[in-house]
Amino acid sequence: MRIGIGYDVHRLIEGRKLILGGVAIPFEKGLLGHSDADVLVHAINDALLGAAALGDIGTHFPDTDIKYKDISSILLLKEVKKILSEAGYKVVNIDSVICAERPKLSPYINEMRENIAAALTIGKNRVSIKATTTEKLGFEGREEGISSQAVCLIEKL
Numbered sequence: 001m002r003i004g005i006g007y008d009v010h011r012l013i014e015g016r017k018l019i020l021g022g023v024a025i026p027f028e029k030g031l032l033g034h035s036d037a038d039v040l041v042h043a044i045n046d047a048l049l050g051a052a053a054l055g056d057i058g059t060h061f062p063d064t065d066i067k068y069k070d071i072s073s074i075l076l077l078k079e080v081k082k083i084l085s086e087a088g089y090k091v092v093n094i095d096s097v098i099c100a101e102r103p104k105l106s107p108y109i110n111e112m113r114e115n116i117a118a119a120l121t122i123g124k125n126r127v128s129i130k131a132t133t134t135e136k137l138g139f140e141g142r143e144e145g146i147s148s149q150a151v152c153l154i155e156k157l
Helices: 039-051 073-086 106-120
Strands: 002-013 018-020 023-025 089-099 127-132 145-156
Touching: 002 039, 023 106, 039 073, 039 089, 039 106, 039 145, 073 089, 073 106, 089 106, 106 127
Parallel strands: 089 127
Antiparallel strands: 002 145, 018 023, 089 145
C-alpha cells in the first residue's frame, strides 16, 4: 500500500464558471486556470500520482498543451486512473478538503463524491470530501482563491 498527498490553489476571477469535484456551482466568480481549474480534482490527481511516484498533473497534462485548454478535470482524473492501472495500482480511498470562504459547498458534496467515485470506478463510500472556511484569514478568507488538499491510499493490483 502507498499513500499520496496533493495540494492545489487557483485564483477566483469574474467571468469563469466555478467547478469543484466536477460540479458547476452557482457563484459570481470561478477559478482561473488552463483547464476547468477544479482545485479539488487537481489535488486528488496529484495525490494519486504521487502515491505511485509517477509525477504530478503538470508532468502528465502540461498547461502549455492546447489540448488541455478548458478540459474537464474529471476527464483528467479518468486518465490518471488509467495511468495508475497501467502501473499496477488501484485506488483504495481518498480523503480531501476544500478551503473556501464562499460559496457554501455542503449542498454539492454528495454530487462531487459521486463524480469522483465514478471517474475512478470505486464506491462513493471510498471518497471523502469536506469543506471548510479559513475564518476570513488568508487568501481564501479574502475570497481571492480556493485551495484543496487530498490524501489517498493506493495498493498493488
